[in-house]
Amino acid sequence: MASEFDFIIVGGGTAGLVLAARLSEKPNVQVLVVEVGEDLTADPRVNVPAMWPQLQGTDTDWQLKTVPQKSLGGRELVVPQGRLLGGSGALNGMNFVLPAKEDLDSWAALGNPGWDWESFAKYLKKTHTVTAGGKAQNDGVLQLNIPEEETKWPQAWRDTFAGLGFPTDNDPFTGEPHGAVTYPDAIDPVSKTRSFSGNAYLTPARTRPNLVLWTGVSVDKILFDKTPDGAVATGVQYTSTKDGKTQTVSARKEVILCAGTFHSPAILELSGVGDAELLQKLGIDVVVDNPFVGENLQNHPMCVISFETAGGEGFETIDPIARQDPAALGAAMEAYTTKQRGPFSKTNSNVMAHIPFPDINSASGKKDLDQILEKHLSAATTTDLPGSKTTAEYVQAHESLVRSVLTSPTGASGYYVHFPGWAYYGRTGRLVPIPLDSSETYFTIAVLLTHPLSRGSSHITTTTQLPDRLAIDPKYLSHPLDLEILARHIQFLESTLATSPPLALRLAPDGKRAPPTSSWPRGFSADLEQARRFVRETAVGAMHYTGTCSMMPREKGGVVDTQLRVYGTKNVRVVDASVMPFTTRANTMAAVYAIAEKAADIIKAGL
Numbered sequence: 012m013a014s015e016f017d018f019i020i021v022g023g024g025t026a027g028l029v030l031a032a033r034l035s036e037k038p039n040v041q042v043l044v045v046e047v048g049e050d051l052t053a054d055p056r057v058n059v060p061a062m063w064p065q066l067q068g069t070d071t072d073w074q075l076k077t078v079p080q081k082s083l084g085g086r087e088l089v090v091p092q093g094r095l096l097g098g099s100g101a102l103n104g105m106n107f108v109l110p111a112k113e114d115l116d117s118w119a120a121l122g123n124p125g126w127d128w129e130s131f132a133k134y135l136k137k138t139h140t141v142t143a144g145g146k147a148q149n150d151g152v153l154q155l156n157i158p159e160e161e162t163k164w165p166q167a168w169r170d171t172f173a174g175l176g177f178p179t180d181n182d183p184f185t186g187e188p189h190g191a192v193t194y195p196d197a198i199d200p201v202s203k204t205r206s207f208s209g210n211a212y213l214t215p216a217r218t219r220p221n222l223v224l225w226t227g228v229s230v231d232k233i234l235f236d237k238t239p240d241g242a243v244a245t246g247v248q249y250t251s252t253k254d255g256k257t258q259t260v261s262a263r264k265e266v267i268l269c270a271g272t273f274h275s276p277a278i279l280e281l282s283g284v285g286d287a288e289l290l291q292k293l294g295i296d297v298v299v300d301n302p303f304v305g306e307n308l309q310n311h312p313m314c315v316i317s318f319e320t321a322g323g324e325g326f327e328t329i330d331p332i333a334r335q336d337p338a339a340l341g342a343a344m345e346a347y348t349t350k351q352r353g354p355f356s357k358t359n360s361n362v363m364a365h366i367p368f369p370d371i372n373s374a375s376g377k378k379d380l381d382q383i384l385e386k387h388l389s390a391a392t393t394t395d396l397p398g399s400k401t402t403a404e405y406v407q408a409h410e411s412l413v414r415s416v417l418t419s420p421t422g423a424s425g426y427y428v429h430f431p432g433w434a435y436y437g438r439t440g441r442l443v444p445i446p447l448d449s450s451e452t453y454f455t456i457a458v459l460l461t462h463p464l465s466r467g468s469s470h471i472t473t474t475t476q477l478p479d480r481l482a483i484d485p486k487y488l489s490h491p492l493d494l495e496i497l498a499r500h501i502q503f504l505e506s507t508l509a510t511s512p513p514l515a516l517r518l519a520p521d522g523k524r525a526p527p528t529s530s531w532p533r534g535f536s537a538d539l540e541q542a543r544r545f546v547r548e549t550a551v552g553a554m555h556y557t558g559t560c561s562m563m564p565r566e567k568g569g570v571v572d573t574q575l576r577v578y579g580t581k582n583v584r585v586v587d588a589s590v591m592p593f594t595t596r597a598n599t600m601a602a603v604y605a606i607a608e609k610a611a612d613i614i615k616a617g618l
């Protein structure tokens with residue numbers, strides 16, 4: 012086995028395998044990918060779209076959790092993350108949603124030239140081919156599909172938003188999402204199996220002699236030589252999960268961290284790159300003192316309500332399958348295996364809605380917004396949040412982005428997702444199975460706060476290999492504006508969206524709900540204080556963690572520069588979701604793929 016490579020890629024996940032495929036296109040470049048998880052690329056739980064939640068809580072999930080969240084009543088929430096070849100992209104929900112133009116332009120404005128929408132759009136394009144109605148567009152790597160609509164739920168969703176005055180025909184690829192938008196699934200249009208970096212990018216590259224892939228191997232730390240010009244990575248120390256043996260492997264050119272939002276900063280810290288005070292406390296030799304490593308953790312808080320449906324032809328849900336009803340399961344299996352159709356063949360949740368501050372177009376709504384902005388976002392409050400490390404420049408830029416989104420009648424502060432079935436996340440954010448002793452069916456609506464101002468952190472707490480060695484603290488709702496905005500979206504969801512036709516006609520008038528009506532009686536959200544309480548007591552995290560190795564100038568709080576190089580090092584980069592300085596407006600996967608495509612070009616240009 013070779014003990015020296017040009018590039019060592021740490022983490023064979025979403026971004027890592029894109030880089031591996033792109034860098035190994037150069038035959039004279041030797042690439043090693045080290046992935047701690049196993050190769051499950053042939054496993055139906057990875058490939059069959061509807062099975063995606065099955066892998067959560069298994070060995071293929073890191074099974075992380077947050078520390079108690081003060082603003083959520085002290086709840087600890089689960090943090091699913093992929094621990095298998097393909098990473099989180101191998102077990103995620105497959106919604107392929109582009110970042111908004113304004114998100115990217117705000118990254119660039121923060122001091123990241125070259126990362127604006129105009130420059131980034133070509134990398135987004137490189138990632139995918141999209142098929143709709145049998146016609147393929149674009150010529151990228153992932154195979155995306157806009158699924159055939161086999162129930163009437165998506166149309167009812169669009170019609171309801173149309174009735175509320177929102178557009179429903181927005182092009183999902185413009186970067187300016189507004190109203191109800193139909194997105195593609197990251198699912199191959201022919202085989203109807205998951206399309207992700209573990210097959211679309213890796214399969215054509217796997218047999219290249221210059222690409223070596225190790226699975227079941229955990230990188231412990233980067234090995235550095237300290238020089239006056241900066242730290243030079245010479246390789247990595249790794250441990251096999253099979254025999255527990257620890258060894259080293261050398262890098263001739265670079266070590267590239269693609270270990271995701273939690274493990275890329277953790278590996279930096281274990282290697283001596285991070286806050287000197289924390290590192291010294293843990294007995295780690297300080298290589299680069301940068302207090303921002305592991306900071307700026309962002310994620311979308313999300314509130315969810317499942318409504319009992321009124322049933323009716325065309326308004327079937329996936330609940331009978333979730334209850335393992337033999338007839339429903341048999342029919343779905345038959346449709347999937349013989350015709351690649353039916354609920355197993357898609358995400359069943361690809362029609363979203365991007366909705367501005369509720370009531371922004373009315374005088375009272377505008378006044379309400381002005382008042383909460385004045386109270387929570389005035390110049391006087393442009394300070395840091397307690398316990399979160401950042402800089403005044405970053406805070407100002409973040410607040411300015413959020414203000415711009417909130418005050419625009421087309422800028423979405425709420426991202427609405429629907430699902431034809433029960434989806435109750437309970438207190439911890441882990442999906443609670445549908446009750447088996449009844450036969451109701453459900454329609455679920457979730458709303459995500461698109462641009463939370465709350466920022467948290469993720470740091471190591473020990474140098475040992477314990478699974479719970481990370482202190483993950485998203486500090487949900489620690490910024491008071493987040494609670495105010497999400498509470499108003501809950502009012503919109505419960506009092507307006509779910510009571511407007513045609514959707515309202517499809518929900519059972521006195522039907523059950525999750526969370527139950529015994530705690531949250533119908534119409535509870537008419538009282539803003541109750542809506543706030545609902546958010547505090549039921550909000551969970553979406554799975555869109557970003558920011559812990561943010562790209563921005565070092566003096567503003569950056570960990571990597573615009574070339575994704577770690578400050579203070581000569582040859583270490585981070586390429587994954589952790590480099591996003593502001594989270595994207597909706598799901599993160601499309602942006603991660605494009606970041607990796609762009610990184611590959613940056614690295615190849617230097618060869």
Ligand SMILES: Cc1cc2nc3c(=O)[nH]c(=O)nc-3n(C[C@H](O)[C@H](O)[C@H](O)COP(=O)(O)OP(=O)(O)OC[C@H]3O[C@@H](n4cnc5c(N)ncnc54)[C@H](O)[C@@H]3O)c2cc1C
Pocket residue numbers: 021022023024025026027045046047048067091092093094095096097098099100102103104105106107108228229230231269270271272274275278554555556586587588589598599600601603
């Ligand atoms: C359950 C779930 C559902 C989601 N649904 C969607 C969705 O529908 N749409 C969407 O756009 N986004 C979704 N996301 C988010 C999206 O999948 C992630 O943002 C994206 O995949 C992150 O990619 P990454 O490359 O940063 O990290 P990952 O893809 O997680 O890759 C990191 C890899 O590094 C490996 N690794 C970590 N530490 C080490 C180490 N020390 N040694 C070796 N290997 C290591 C990990 O095992 C992993 O394979 C979802 C995420 C989850 C978890």
